Amino acid sequence: MTVRIGLIGAGGMGRAHLARITNELSGGKIVAVADINHDAAVSAAEPYGAKAYDTSDELVGDPEVDAVVIATFGKVHAPDVIKCIEAGKYVLCEKPLATTAEDCIKIMEAEQKAGKKLVTVGFMRRFDAAYNEMKAVLEAGENGQALLVHNRHRNPSVPESYTSRMAIDDTAIHEIDTMRWLLGEEIVKVRVERPKSTTHRFEHLIDPVVVVMYTESGVRIDDEVNVNLQWAYSIECELVLETAAVRLGDQEKIHIRDAHGNRNAMCQSHIDRFQGAFNREFQEWINAVARDEHTGSTSWDGYAATSVVDAAVASLEDETSPLVDVTLIDKPDFYA
Ligand SMILES: NC(=O)C1=CN([C@@H]2O[C@H](COP(=O)(O)OP(=O)(O)OC[C@H]3O[C@@H](n4cnc5c(N)ncnc54)[C@H](O)[C@@H]3O)[C@@H](O)[C@H]2O)C=CC1
Numbered sequence: 630m631t632v633r634i635g636l637i638g639a640g641g642m643g644r645a646h647l648a649r650i651t652n653e654l655s656g657g658k659i660v661a662v663a664d665i666n667h668d669a670a671v672s673a674a675e676p677y678g679a680k681a682y683d684t685s686d687e688l689v690g691d692p693e694v695d696a697v698v699i700a701t702f703g704k705v706h707a708p709d710v711i712k713c714i715e716a717g718k719y720v721l722c723e724k725p726l727a728t729t730a731e732d733c734i735k736i737m738e739a740e741q742k743a744g745k746k747l748v749t750v751g752f753m754r755r756f757d758a759a760y761n762e763m764k765a766v767l768e769a770g771e772n773g774q775a776l777l778v779h780n781r782h783r784n785p786s787v788p789e790s791y792t793s794r795m796a797i798d799d800t801a802i803h804e805i806d807t808m809r810w811l812l813g814e815e816i817v818k819v820r821v822e823r824p825k826s827t828t829h830r831f832e833h834l835i836d837p838v839v840v841v842m843y844t845e846s847g848v849r850i851d852d853e854v855n856v857n858l859q860w861a862y863s864i865e866c867e868l869v870l871e872t873a874a875v876r877l878g879d880q881e882k883i884h885i886r887d888a889h890g891n892r893n894a895m896c897q898s899h900i901d902r903f904q905g906a907f908n909r910e911f912q913e914w915i916n917a918v919a920r921d922e923h924t925g926s927t928s929w930d931g932y933a934a935t936s937v938v939d940a941a942v943a944s945l946e947d948e949t950s951p952l953v954d955v956t957l958i959d960k961p962d963f964y965a
């Protein structure tokens with residue numbers, strides 16, 4: 630079966646997903662694109678011979694759309710995710726699932742009412758080869774328990790529209806989800822520290838920040854979010870076990886040794902660094918939809934991550950950087 634896919638949100642990420650589904654993956658076909666910007670919908674749809682819509686209502690209601698990808702701004706995800714659930718269509722929603730815990734709860738309620746898991750959140754690092762190897766070392770248990778995790782999430786630059794809150798809900802949310810997935814437990818406390826700021830930021834921005842988190846069992850996680858680095862898109866992670874330290878390999882790039890040194894090229898964007906992970910994420914999703922099955926992260930994962938974001942933002946907004954408790958509702962059996 631070919632899965633007929635509709636995309637809502639034809640910006641940078643949405644267009645990258647259209648290209649991967651058409652050129653790199655199998656089993657999916659782009660049949661419709663919707664964007665509030667009419668020209669964006671038309672120009673994105675045209676190369677694929679897909680229909681262009683001005684509204685998500687038209688796209689979700691189209692009987693020729695089997696499943697939906699949402700790549701609009703985070704704060705408008707929730708109503709469209711709920712529309713897809715009510716139409717009984719699988720939906721892969723880019724991170725964050727929603728920008729408030731309340732909206733995530735509404736999504737979980739709609740999904741439980743539908744009686745079927747239909748929502749996958751675009752936490753693509755769960756499909757990154759190196760993170761999976763790291764998780765396998767932890768789960769093999771030969772080096773004892775996890776004690777600490779050190780993360781660095783560095784971007785070359787961000788636009789003026791990027792706010793200090795986005796350092797948490799747009800950027801650190803990747804580590805928040807990846808750490809929950811890697812360690813298999815919830816994050817219960819979080820603090821955001823503000824070191825000296827870089828001169829390369831826009832004046833309104835707090836950058837870098839360091840997010841410090843603790844899990845239920847007491848693993849301490851730190852995450853340097855540093856988004857005006859100038860020189861690379863660089864993701865680092867070191868998992869400290871009792872008798873080993875496991876690090877992600879550097880950048881998935883070749884290594885060159887010559888008169889200038891011993892080095893590898895640096896990635897410049899999320900698409901560059903995580904191309905393999907995005908492809909695996911989307912291929913698994915298309916395959917699962919064809920079998921009428923859910924795959925990947927759930928609405929609960931989206932909710933839990935957004936709840937950590939809420940606590941982190943409360944800490945960020947208080948100059949004393951307090952350690953804030955993460956408040957979660959009881960996990961519904963539906964997501965067990
Ligand atoms: N997984 C990852 O590493 C990344 C994920 N993202 C996520 O992808 C999503 C999109 O980000 P970008 O493509 O960078 O944004 P963008 O600004 O390039 O594109 C967003 C598009 O959505 C459209 N749009 C906004 N509201 C809409 C609505 N209600 N209905 C229909 N269209 C609407 C806009 O007109 C625009 O064309 C965000 O959730 C972002 O967090 C973005 C970059 C990397």
Ligand SMILES: O=C1[C@@H](O)[C@H](O)[C@@H](O)[C@H](O)[C@H]1O
Pocket residue numbers: 784799800803856899
């Ligand atoms: O998701 C992403 C962006 O939205 C975000 O703005 C960047 O900071 C992240 O590195 C990227 O992976």
